[in-house]
Amino acid sequence: MIFQHFPIVIPISLLLGAMISAPVGIWKRKLTYPIALFASFVAFFFSSAGLIYVLNTGTHHYYLGNWIPPIGIEYVVDPLSAFVVLIVNGIGFFVMIYSHRSLAKEIPGKEVPFHAVVLLFLAGLSGMVVTGDLFNLYVFLEIASLSAYALVSVGEKRAPVAAFRYLLLGTIGASFYLLGLGFLYLDTGSLNMLDNAKIIPLLEERGLIIISLTLMLVGIGLKMAMFPMHLWLPDAYSYAPSVGSAYLAPIATKVSAYVMIRILFTVFHTEFVSEYYNFTDVIAWLSAVGILWGSIMAIAQSDYKRMLAYSSVSQIGYIGLGIGLANPLGFIGAVLHILNHALMKATLFLVNGNIFYRFGITSIPMFDENLRKKLPYTSAAFTIAALSMIGIPPTAGFFSKWYLVLASVDKNNWIFVVVIGLSSLLNLIYFFRIIEKLYITRKSNLTLDEETKMNEVPISMLVPTLLFAILVIGFGVFNAYIVDYIIKLAIPDGMI
């Protein structure tokens, strides 16, 4: 059946889209966007269908070119990868719908290469998720990274510098990963994840794989912007075009988090990384520091995008914390937060795009009631996402925190419990600062126009913004179904 090929269809449709849309765009500029959108839709469609397929029939192994692994490259779609690839392409597709009008305003004339690069970016991320081969993962990682640098660099004046910095650090990260992979290959003689998982427990001499795991984790940690390797992130997110940040922030770092989960719990064994050697503890503690550091730095920012960037550092900490706790509840919290944070950050960055579209500002002190009067729906979307970031039920953010608190209590680690609680309150500070500005009339503000009329952004921008905001509530209320029917199936063996 043709549908069996879906693991490869997802990245290939995106790659083909990139290759077709760019030259066609040179010939007829207007055709680029429909082609790109179509490619993205195909990927989205196959990701959704893939998830349903996997949930019904179990993990799907796909041998590329019918070469049997470990000789050939294998794509593995299990509930976890199906879930993450759907997040990637879901966000990708709806941001793509959004991007048309926003790009026309922000970077006019550069849409053709931008859309092509976005497709490459999504192809890279999707490939990283579905592949079951560690070297193939590296290839996709580089595709995703190189296109991410390009997405940043087309932004405002200072963007090229930020992109260059991102490139340097990103390349270092990728090199670490490659180096670690080299050591692993040297030791086990295999690049296939599942094959490695079988070989590693049999090794008697463990020195080499410890080094290889360390190197790979550092590399991925850098890509994931895990504290203290997050330094590239604030500049990259703040200077990229609004749409660029809206692609990067929700999904790029999340896919790296997914890779971390894969390496720790699929390639290596839970017992190996958390009991024999304390890798997960290090990750958990660094993440805990990152949660607080990101939140505190976010409070200090006066630029909206920069604030969101630091808040991302903090939110990635939640995912890292869940991974580092290495128990089922922590795993649930981490994976659920990959989804929740993707939705929240997508909403918040699209809100940024909307505000920039109408007002051309990202500076928080310039936000006022006028803005809310012109953009009431955007402001509502912002409020929902902000409440979710703070962790107010029934939004999704409450529930990822709930599982993480449960996991920390279960591990008897009260410091993590306090960190999660404290971070909620810090989020409260930096989000309510903006909510106050949007909803409260300031007498001192003389520029306020009494007769301000609603003037929302175009429908193609508004609908994705509102959709994400509604999903933040929807996935909050119905989180138990995602946890019980998807994430629980993905809990790694041996995790207690």
Added chain:
Amino acid sequence: MNYNYSLIPFYAVIVSLVGAILILISSRKPNLREFWTISAAIIKFILVFSLVPEFLKGNSVECEIISIASGVSLAFRVDGLGLFFAIVASGLWILTSFYSIGYMRGLSEHKQTRYFASFAIALSATMGVAFAANLVTFVFFYEILTISTYPLVIHKETPEAISAGRKYLAYTLSAGVILIIAIAWIFVLTGNVEFNANGILKGVNISSAQLTILFILLIIGTGVKAAIIPLHSWLPTAMVAPTPVSALLHAVAVVKAGVFGVLRIVVYVMGFDLLKTSGLWIILATFSAATIVIASLIAFSQDNLKKRLAYSTIAHLSYIILGASLLNGTALLGGILHLAAHATLKITLFFVAGAIYVKTHIENISELDGIGYQMPLTMGAFAIGALGLAGIPPLNGFISKFILINGTLSSAHSAIVLIYLLSGLLNAGYFFPIVYRAFFIKSERFTKIREVSLFMLIPILITAGLSLLLGLFPDLLFNLFHIAQNVSSEIGKSIIVDVNKISGAGL
């Protein structure tokens, strides 16, 4: 006891949520908007009231809506305590809705749509708190209650209101975080968060130091809204909100949700037995007793009428908590009855404060000389509220206090009765001068002032009348007395108080 599956509690929760959406949609048509408020209030009350007969038959109505988090359902169950609270809150919402319309229009306030929508959401959350069958459902609505009342606190949007709003959020959301942590702990310990009359934590394997910490976390989590000193300071600050907000939310729904939470924890989470054997009740009793005395004393020094009412509220909330902490069925019964008594009495006082403000823009007690001559009905209602809170028969404040004192005397710590008696005197001390000023000091200042509009006056008279009626016939309306008594007999330690005798005492 039979279990009946019924979605009525769920409908009672969402009816005002739907109302809130309709209110937002009809923001440009004030009359239609207010129509939605009133209809939601009335439908909600009818739904709640329809649960009473089933309850009195001894059937438990419950429903599960969805799985809210892995292993926990969003579930509602109608038990005596929840039903009692729901009747009080939803009944008074109807009156407050009319009063709000009069108040907001009387002052031509801005952003009325936001106001009425937030109010409706807050009432949804209150019903959710009342009917929650487990701790996760409880905290789910408890947090929604916090957020939905924030726009009401900052409604005036003055710098003072904004900073009050910040303080409110800082206090209540910190408490929320602490409560969530405590609940997560209980969930990990027992795998069960369902309220039951023996206490969730009964027989749990936990050291006494840990149990103490857990109990303190739970009490801080709920105690902020219940304004136990030293967690109270958001409440007087939040009095900058419009008066109907102070009336319903800061005398009935929000603070009572906090007290209700404390009762849930004392009776259904910890359980009387565990609190007795561990001796933890002393912590709660000490803090609530201290709160009663300190808050009453502070109330003396407040010239701002609403602030004085706020401190009086703080004291009266701790009446209920002290009653529960004595681990005695009769005192618990008194506490639950006081939940309703304080609600009708205090809402009357707040309504009056709002009426005075609408007519005169006066907020200070020292300026009220002679106002009773111009607004006799309003100030008469105030006098009833003041007498009731001081515990004078035949008002409902007397009944609840009488049973509280009875319970205290039959407990092992009868000396605590002095707290109640002292507080009664203090109440008289800080309320009666206001009545005196209003009626017995003459002043030319208010000669042009007349009574407030009927929208406001009728609710005031109704709440004052309710206080009197419930004092004379405690079981007449909605079988409140029976419902409350059911709670204390459910936990098996009630000394049955004959309702007819109580009525006689009232007369």
